[in-house]
Amino acid sequence: MTSVALQNFPKVTVTIWRSTRNKDISRSIRFFLWMLIHEGYKVGKFWNSVPTHQQRVICNICGTHETMDHILTQCTAPGQKEVWDLASEMWRLKTGKDLRPAIGQIMAGGVTKHGDPGATRLHKILITESAHLIWRIRNERVIQNTGPAPLAKIRNRWLKTINNRLAIDCAMTDKVKYGKKSLKSSLVKSTWRKTLRGERTLARDRPKTVGVLVGVG
Template sequence: LPGAKLQAMTQATAYKIIRKLKMEKPTYRELLNRRATMENMTRAKAAAASDDGESPPARKIWRSTFDKDISRSIRFFLWMLIHDGYKVGKFWDNIPTCQQRGQCPRCGVHESMEHILTQCGEPGQKEVWDLASELWRMKTGNDLRPTIGQIMAGGVTKLVDPGTTRLHKILITESAHLIWRLRNERVIQQTGSAPLAEIRNRWLKTINNRLAIDCAMTDEFKYGKKALKISLVKRTWKKTLKDERTLARDWPKNIGVLVGVG
């Protein structure tokens, strides 16, 4: 990467260079060894363990923060989540006049990322996972109620087939990130709790946008080797689409297909 010509550099290349340089800094390597990071990594590895109890190596968890099936902004979210890098909860305890920021006003407990993403009683957390679970039941017949460890390991968990694994990855990471955004709007921007109808509509828009991106990415003429295989897109979204039985066999070529929730 050193010596790359500026005029020939794409945004993706520049991003990789900046991230590589950042990761080579001693402060970054020290961050990897923080106690909170190590504890979160242990939780993520345990959540991603195979049926025989074997946990994936830490490097596999870290590689998932580069997973192309996960939106770039969400990759950074997962990276920060594992590092316990967000300023919530106990972060505020020793800052004069700011201690109240560490409390969840609805639940009366210390905020943590685990509380925000899987436990909080404010509108958003439960409603988003209810919607994700509804779609997951359409796909597999099972509920989807991830732990914080499963969210951290969202890009690693392997299921029965590549399509199911991929949808699991998309549902968990997109849903968790939406819950985080809703919390920030409520707490930081002080917009108040979002109406339930808005939460539902935003989740549907989020997942349908991912479906639309998948469809668009099957264009081999436009994306070449980076194009998604139509077969993978079909396996990913099988059993989850609106009016699925009436869709053409090559439906991924037609942007406008929607999930069947709602």
């Protein structure tokens, strides 16, 4: 779904533009979404007009035209499937459902209501953090020529990414330190409930005092 195509779907367009301003999404990922929406990344057909670089039009793993849709939801290079498998495993802990977002859902920052604010918020976090990690892994392989990422490393990087996000959420419940920007403890607990090791401790204590890890992997 390109920025031109989106003009035919005004309601979808509004949702997608809002994703670039959503405060549940980190600033670096909001920029990633902005670039994704504006087709700002140099992939696929961009390289047709660059002398000696036409080979970059094609994914060197899959042998098909490389697009952001292909990179984030279809590519068979290590990274795409493995990251979404982990995200889906965590989403099943939360809701009992799989998580396999299409490119439009990624562009919209995963903004879909899921019955309660916590599940809705976790959906946004999982989709945006996972898509951004897939993009980084792809760039390391294609631009930095690091080769295919080891599966164990992919798993560990995803776990670190999500655990870092959990730690930020817990820290942001400190009203003294963050004032009006602080998060409600109830929202943080609702976001991560059913996904953590140490669940009882999270329910009993203030989130910012709890050392917990996501129960995936």
